[in-house]
Amino acid sequence: MPFDTLDPNVRSDWLTIGSASLLDGCTADRPMATRLLGNHLQAWRDAAALPVVIADGQSLPVLERYGYLWVHTGDGPQRTLFELPEYDESGRRIVDCGGIGVATSGLRVVENFLDMGHFPYIHTGTLGKVPQTEVAPYRVHVDAATQEIWALDCHFFQPRASACAADGIDAQYRYRVMQPFTAALYKSSPDHAGALDVIGLFVQPLDDEHVIAHVLLVYFEDRLGDADMIAFQQMIFGQDKPILENQRPRRLPLHGPLEAHMRCDLTSATYRRWLRQRGMAFGVHPD
Amino acid sequence: MAVSPLWHPVAAAQMLRGGQNIVAALLAGQPLALWRSGSGAVQAWEDRCPHRGVPLSMGRVKGDQLACAYHGWQYAAQDGRCTAIPAMPDRPVPGKVCVKTYAALERQGMVWVNPADTAAGDAPPAQDPAAGVHLRSLGVDLPVAAIGAALERSGFDQAAPHAWRGSLDGVATRVYALDATPQWCLLHLFCDHAPPADQWSRRFAEIRALRDAIEQRGA
Numbered sequence: 001m002p003f004d005t006l007d008p009n010v011r012s013d014w015l016t017i018g019s020a021s022l023l024d025g026c027t028a029d030r031p032m033a034t035r036l037l038g039n040h041l042q043a044w045r046d047a048a049a050l051p052v053v054i055a056d057g058q059s060l061p062v063l064e065r066y067g068y069l070w071v072h073t074g075d076g077p078q079r080t081l082f083e084l085p086e087y088d089e090s091g092r093r094i095v096d097c098g099g100i101g102v103a104t105s106g107l108r109v110v111e112n113f114l115d116m117g118h119f120p121y122i123h124t125g126t127l128g129k130v131p132q133t134e135v136a137p138y139r140v141h142v143d144a145a146t147q148e149i150w151a152l153d154c155h156f157f158q159p160r161a162s163a164c165a166a167d168g169i170d171a172q173y174r175y176r177v178m179q180p181f182t183a184a185l186y187k188s189s190p191d192h193a194g195a196l197d198v199i200g201l202f203v204q205p206l207d208d209e210h211v212i213a214h215v216l217l218v219y220f221e222d223r224l225g226d227a228d229m230i231a232f233q234q235m236i237f238g239q240d241k242p243i244l245e246n247q248r249p250r251r252l253p254l255h256g257p258l259e260a261h262m263r264c265d266l267t268s269a270t271y272r273r274w275l276r277q278r279g280m281a282f283g284v285h286p287d
Numbered sequence: 288m289a290v291s292p293l294w295h296p297v298a299a300a301q302m303l304r305g306g307q308n309i310v311a312a313l314l315a316g317q318p319l320a321l322w323r324s325g326s327g328a329v330q331a332w333e334d335r336c337p338h339r340g341v342p343l344s345m346g347r348v349k350g351d352q353l354a355c356a357y358h359g360w361q362y363a364a365q366d367g368r369c370t371a372i373p374a375m376p377d378r379p380v381p382g383k384v385c386v387k388t389y390a391a392l393e394r395q396g397m398v399w400v401n402p403a404d405t406a407a408g409d410a411p412p413a414q415d416p417a418a419g420v421h422l423r424s425l426g427v428d429l430p431v432a433a434i435g436a437a438l439e440r441s442g443f444d445q446a447a448p449h450a451w452r453g454s455l456d457g458v459a460t461r462v463y464a465l466d467a468t469p470q471w472c473l474l475h476l477f478c479d480h481a482p483p484a485d486q487w488s489r490r491f492a493e494i495r496a497l498r499d500a501i502e503q504r505g506a
Contacts, residue, residue, distance in 0.1 A: 116374075117358045117373075117374035118357050118358050120359070120373070121356060121357060121358060121359050122356075122357065130359070130373070131373075133359060133373035133374055133376065134373075134374060134375070134376050134377075135374040135375070242345075243341055243345075243356065243357055246341060246342050246345060247339060247340040247341055248318075248335055248340050248342070249340065253340075258337075258340070259337065259338060259339055259340060260337050260338050260381075260383075260384050262338075262372055262374070262375060262381075263375065263378075264372070264374035264375050
C-alpha cells in the first residue's frame with residue numbers, strides 16, 4: 001500500500017510513530033504495527049538494538065530522539081529534526097504521557113494546542129475559569145534561521161495550572177511550532193522561579209482525518225509521581241478530544257472565509273499563514 | 288395560496304424548551320442547531336460556529352443568546368450576529384461575524400424551517416390542525432421521494448406538502464416527513480389526544496409496524 005500523499009511538507013520531514021518504548025519486546029517476527037499517512041508500518045529492534053521500520057516491504061530511515069521514533073517516508077533529502085535542548089538538561093524529568101487517538105486533522109490538534117481562549121470553557125477549573133476569559137495581547141514571529149513559529153509574552157489566569165498547583169496563578173506561556181505536526185509549550189514551573197517546564201506535542205498523522213497525539217513532559221518537578229502528571233495531561237486532552245472530533249470541516253480551512261480570526265487568534269492565524277506559504281496540502285480543507 | 292414545499296418539518300416543537308436546550312437536527316444532510324430564545328421564539332441556525340467550526344448544538348442557551356462551547360462566543364437570537372467575544376472583553380465585536388440563520392416557525396406542533404435564503408411570496412404551513420399529541424419521531428431508511436407512495440400504500444393520504452393523514456390502531460394520526468438526508472427520512476407522528484395509559488405500547492407497536500411496512504415496500 002502506498003503512502004496517500006505526495007505533500008513534501010510531510011514526505012520530506014521526520015514524522016513520529018510514537019514512543020521508542022513501544023518497541024520493547026518487539027522483534028521481526030512480532031513487530032509493533034502502526035499507521036502513518038494512510039500506510040501500514042511494522043517496527044522492531046534488530047540484534048544491535050537499533051530500530052527498524054518497514055513499509056511496503058522496504059525499510060525507512062528512522063531516528064530515535066527525545067525518546068521517540070521519527071521516520072522519513074520520502075525519497076528526497078532529509079531535513080534536520082528540530083532541536084529540543086531542554087530534553088538533555090540536567091535536573092529535568094522526562095515523562096512520556098503516551099498517545100491519544102483523535103479523529104480529526106492533525107493541523108486542528110496543533111491549532112487547539114496553541115490556543116489559550118478555550119481554557120475557561122473547556123478546561124474549567126484547571127487551565128482557566130470564567131469570568132477571567134481575556135487573552136492579553138502577545139507577540140508572534142517566525143524565526144528567520146529555523147522557520148519555526150514562536151508566540152511570546154503569553155499569559156493567562158489559571159486556577160490550577162498543573163497537577164501540583166494549589167492556588168491560581170497568572171501562568172506565563174511561550175508557544176513554539178517546529179513542524180506542521182509538532183509543537184511545544186513552555187510554561188512557568190510552579191516550584192522553580194524563572195524556570196520553564198516544556199510540554200511537547202508530537203502528532204502522528206494516520207491519515208488526513210485521524211491522528212495519534214503524543215505528549216511528552218520535560219519538567220522541573222520533584223513532588224509528583226509520573227502517574228499524577230500523566231493523569232493530569234490525559235484529563236486535559238480528554239476535554240479537548242470531543243471538541244476536536246466535532247469540528248467541521250475536519251480538515252483545516254486555510255484558504256477560504258469559512259472561519260473568522262480575531263486578534264486573540266494571532267498564533268492560529270500565523271500558523272495557518274505559515275502552512276499556506278509552504279503549500280501544505282495534507283490535512284487541509286480544499287476550500 | 289398553496290403551502291410552499293420550501294418549509295420542512297424539522298422537529299417536534301415540544302423538544303425545544305425556552306432558554307434551556309439546543310436540539311441538533313438534519314435537513315437534507317445539513318446540520319441545524321434548533322433552540323428557543325428566552326422570549327420563546329424558535330431559532331434554526333447552521334450548526335457551526337463561524338470562529339472554529341464547532342457545532343453550536345454543543346453550546347449553551349443564555350437568555351436570548353447562544354454561547355459556543357469552545358470559546359464562549361455569543362450570538363443573538365433572530366439575526367445570529369456575534370455579540371460577545373470573551374477573549375477580548377473590552378473590544379467591540381466586528382459586525383461581520385455572524386451565524387447563518389434560517390426562517391423558522393411553529394405550526395401544528397412542529398418546528399418548520401425554510402432553508403431558502405428568501406421566504407418572499409412563500410406561504411408557510413397553516414395554523415390548523417392544532418398541535419395535538421406528539422406520539423414519537425423515528426427514522427425510516429427510505430429517501431423522501433419514495434415516502435409518499437409508501438405511506439399511501441399504508442392507507443395515509445397527503446394533506447399538505449410533507450404532511451399525511453391516516454389511522455393507526457383506529458385513531459386519526461398525522462405524519463410529517465422530513466428529508467433528514469438524501470438517503471433517509473425522519474417521520475414525526477401526532478394524534479389529537481393522548482392514548483390511555485394502557486394503550487401506548489400497542490400504539491408504539493403499530494408505529495413500528497408502519498415503519499417496517501414502509502421500509503420493506505420501499506426496498
